[in-house]
Amino acid sequence: xxxxxxxxxxxxxxxxxxxxxxxxxxxxxxxxxxxxxxxxxxxxxxxxxxxxxxxxxxxxxxxxxxxxxxxxxxxxxxxxxxxxxxxxxxxxxxxxxxxxxxxxxxxxxxxxxxxxxxxxxxxxxxxxxxxxxxxxxxxxxxxxxxxxxxxxxxxxxxxxxxxxxxxxxxxxxxxxxxxxxxxxxxxxxxxxxxxxxxxxxxxxxxxxxxxxxxxxxxxxxxxxxxxxxxxxxxxxxxxxxxxxxxxxxxxxxxxxxxxxxxxxxxxxxxxxxxxxxxxxxxxxxxxxxxxxxxxxxxxxxxxxxxxxxxxxxxxxxxxxxxxxxxxxxxxxxxxxxxxxxxxxxxxxxxxxxxxxxxxxxxxxxxxxxxxxxxxxxxxxxxxxxxxxxxxxxxxxxxxxxxxxxxxxxxxxxxxxxxxxxxxxxxxxxxxxxxxxxxxxxxxxxxxxxxxxxxxxxxxxxxxxxxxxxxxxxxxxxxxxxxxxxxxxx
RNA sequence: GCUGGGUUCGUAUAACGGUUAGUACUCAAGAUUCUCAAUCUUGCAAUAGGAGUUCGAUUCUCCUACCCAGUACCA
Numbered sequence: 001x002x003x004x005x006x007x008x009x010x011x012x013x014x015x016x017x018x019x020x021x022x023x024x025x026x027x028x029x030x031x032x033x034x035x036x037x038x039x040x041x042x043x044x045x046x047x048x049x050x051x052x053x054x055x056x057x058x059x060x061x062x063x064x065x066x067x068x069x070x071x072x073x074x075x076x077x078x079x080x081x082x083x084x085x086x087x088x089x090x091x092x093x094x095x096x097x098x099x100x101x102x103x104x105x106x107x108x109x110x111x112x113x114x115x116x117x118x119x120x121x122x123x124x125x126x127x128x129x130x131x132x133x134x135x136x137x138x139x140x141x142x143x144x145x146x147x148x149x150x151x152x153x154x155x156x157x158x159x160x161x162x163x164x165x166x167x168x169x170x171x172x173x174x175x176x177x178x179x180x181x182x183x184x185x186x187x188x189x190x191x192x193x194x195x196x197x198x199x200x201x202x203x204x205x206x207x208x209x210x211x212x213x214x215x216x217x218x219x220x221x222x223x224x225x226x227x228x229x230x231x232x233x234x235x236x237x238x239x240x241x242x243x244x245x246x247x248x249x250x251x252x253x254x255x256x257x258x259x260x261x262x263x264x265x266x267x268x269x270x271x272x273x274x275x276x277x278x279x280x281x282x283x284x285x286x287x288x289x290x291x292x293x294x295x296x297x298x299x300x301x302x303x304x305x306x307x308x309x310x311x312x313x314x315x316x317x318x319x320x321x322x323x324x325x326x327x328x329x330x331x332x333x334x335x336x337x338x339x340x341x342x343x344x345x346x347x348x349x350x351x352x353x354x355x356x357x358x359x360x361x362x363x364x365x366x367x368x369x370x371x372x373x374x375x376x377x378x379x380x381x382x383x384x385x386x387x388x389x390x391x392x393x394x395x396x397x398x399x400x401x402x403x404x405x406x407x408x409x410x411x412x413x414x415x416x417x418x419x420x421x422x423x424x425x426x427x428x429x430x431x432x433x434x435x436x437x438x439x440x441x442x443x444x445x446x447x448x449x450x451x452x453x454x455x456x457x458x459x460x461x462x463x464x465x466x467x468x469x470x471x472x473x474x475x476x477x478x479x480x481x482x483x484x485x486x487x488x489x
Numbered sequence: 490g491c492u493g494g495g496u497u498c499g500u501a502u503a504a505c506g507g508u509u510a511g512u513a514c515u516c517a518a519g520a521u522u523c524u525c526a527a528u529c530u531u532g533c534a535a536u537a538g539g540a541g542u543u544c545g546a547u548u549c550u551c552c553u554a555c556c557c558a559g560u561a562c563c564a
Binding site for chain 1: 490491492493494495496499500501502503511512513514515522523524525526527528555556557558559560561562563564
């Protein structure tokens with residue numbers, strides 16, 4: 001959900017400003033490759049109607065070859081491997097970065113030692129002078145190590161005691177002293193891949209990205225990114241850091257476990273993890289994509305008016321970063337359902353009937369499209385999801401086979417049954433029947449509920465007139481007689 | 490711990506120094522009805538705490554508290 005919302009906000013800003021929304025796959029961590037994840041992202045965006053202007057080829061796959069539509073291909077960072085090394089080296093020769101030869105074990109030892117002393121190890125100006133890198137080692141040894149070893153990295157040389165002044169489109173002015181920051185790894189010799197920080201800045205520059213809108217978890221990295229743009233001498237894009245999506249109860253950010261626990265989806269589409277674990281999706285739960293997009297848009301943003309229902313096109317018009325909040329938004333599953341309910345009401349009877357038809361088939365029921373359309377017209381205001389239709393109106397398609405005991409005990413009494421039978425048999429329509437009951441001054445509630453019990457198996461549900469309009473007088477009589485056989489024996 | 494960010498009804502949010510602090514969801518009550526929904530009406534419910542600036546602070550400043558994020562050769 002969080003990822004889709006971020007994509008959505010990016011899309012909206014791009015469209016609002018007449019720009020392009022670029023999809024780029026940031027897969028620079030070779031150890032965290034998840035099969036199917038990339039296809040899942042593309043499918044999810046497509047379902048939401050968030051179509052990238054750039055980054056996908058004609059087949060809807062991540063573009064690998066440059067053409068008119070995708071001038072910056074490839075869009076997978078793992079396939080851009082060759083690009084990054086020279087930029088890393090450019091930083092080294094400019095004095096903005098250096099080669100580091102510390103092994104993972106050595107760094108681990110440093111961290112353990114610092115922790116033992118009640119401190120945190122930080123790789124920056126305070127420690128780099130005594131560590132193994134191209135700033136402390138003689139040039140010839142550096143050259144030798146670069147040649148011999150395959151586990152060195154390029155680290156950013158974080159300036160000492162400098163205040164970086166930044167501007168965030170959502171949070172405004174932010175200042176950070178560089179002495180609190182560390183010398184981040186920018187490039188790894190081991191797999192010849194950059195880390196996020198380098199790849200992101202290089203690609204954003206190469207792809208002419210003007211607006212970076214991402215999650216708040218990136219805010220602590222913003223000073224580094226500012227410094228990288230400065231070191232390269234590149235114009236930097238505008239930055240906006242979105243508030244996080246929080247779990248409905250308690251503290252912390254929304255995780256897939258919250259959804260499982262509280263019974264709502266956290267994924268747009270159903271997702272099967274490599275270990276086989278299945279996470280439910282909004283699509284599979286019966287949400288309409290436009291409802292999903294709408295509810296996501298309202299999580300952290302408001303239009304400044306009291307309008308709550310927005311199509312994607314309306315969002316493009318109304319959206320702005322100034323109206324995005326600064327604090328994390330707790331997700332409210334009830335409100336999510338409300339959105340879907342509103343969207344269900346806006347759907348045409350034809351469309352809803354088409355969605356309901358397969359459900360009926362699954363229940364072994366066949367009905368005409370016209371009949372189903374009328375049923376849907378009657379019941380759609382009572383439903384939140386298409387899946388609710390069957391529970392609401394199944395008895396318009398099949399006769400009840402059992403009766404709710406509690407309701408039968410309350411309404412299936414001899415005197416009620418006698419009145420109900422007479423009313424049913426003596427009249428030709430529900431309207432006539434109602435007048436008949438009224439004329440006789442019988443208790444309307446008792447008689448009607450008695451009939452409803454026979455027609456639906458319970459005393460809850462649609463109005464008798466509506467039910468009889470659909471199933472017809474003959475079927476009503478049949479059901480009533482069957483109830484008499486079963487309940488009075 | 491350190492650094493950064495955040496804090497208005499239970500939840501999402503409005504009010505960009507002056508309002509009886511509004512709206513939506515949820516919940517409750519009433520109306521309606523043959524029941525249940527739906528619908529309509531009403532109601533419950535908030536500026537984290539403390540200083541300061543000001544004629545006046547939800548709004549500006551500072552302190553405290555709490556929450557979140559980051560603190561990886563992950564993104």
